[in-house]
Amino acid sequence: xxxxxxxxxxxxxxxxxxxxxxxxxxxxxxxxDNKISLKEYMDSLQFYDRNNDGRTTLSEWVSQMTRKAxxxxxxxxxxxxxxxxxxxxxxxxVDKREVFKVMDxxxxxxxxxxxxxxxxxxxxxxxxxxxxxxxxxxxxxEVQN
Numbered sequence: 001x002x003x004x005x006x007x008x009x010x011x012x013x014x015x016x017x018x019x020x021x022x023x024x025x026x027x028x029x030x031x032x033d034n035k036i037s038l039k040e041y042m043d044s045l046q047f048y049d050r051n052n053d054g055r056t057t058l059s060e061w062v063s064q065m066t067r068k069a070x071x072x073x074x075x076x077x078x079x080x081x082x083x084x085x086x087x088x089x090x091x092x093x094v095d096k097r098e099v100f101k102v103m104d105x106x107x108x109x110x111x112x113x114x115x116x117x118x119x120x121x122x123x124x125x126x127x128x129x130x131x132x133x134x135x136x137x138x139x140x141x142e143v144q145n
Contacts, residue, residue, distance in 0.1 A: 022113075034113060035112050041111065062080070082126065102119065
């Protein structure tokens with residue numbers, strides 16, 4: 001169900017900086033009306049599309065996430081796969097629009113600060129759970145069974 005956005009710098013940086021979600025929201029809300037429109041959201045994601053072809057590859061994504069946000073490759077990759085709603089290994093308009101729709105809990109066509117924070121808290125939990133599963137050794141799995 002969880003699918004980004006400002007894409008995720010959020011997951012790890014929010015731990016170190018409790019105001020990170022607020023800062024990301026403010027950077028995306030360009031007109032300062034306390035809600036994010038689809039256009040504002042789409043514009044905020046262009047940073048990841050290094051060759052400006054309208055699609056973000058895994059390589060582009062990981063490059064930006066690791067270099068600019070200092071997020072480990074495995075975390076960056078996992079976030080990418082969560083966001084790739086159609087499973088075509090590209091983040092395109094369809095994926096980005098789908099994430100926006102998921103964040104817009106009340107279907108009013110905008111993402112409020114509360115919706116934004118709720119979405120990213122859920123994303124953070126989802127990513128950490130998945131990382132915990134993938135980083136677990138086979139011996140740990142046997143002990144739990």
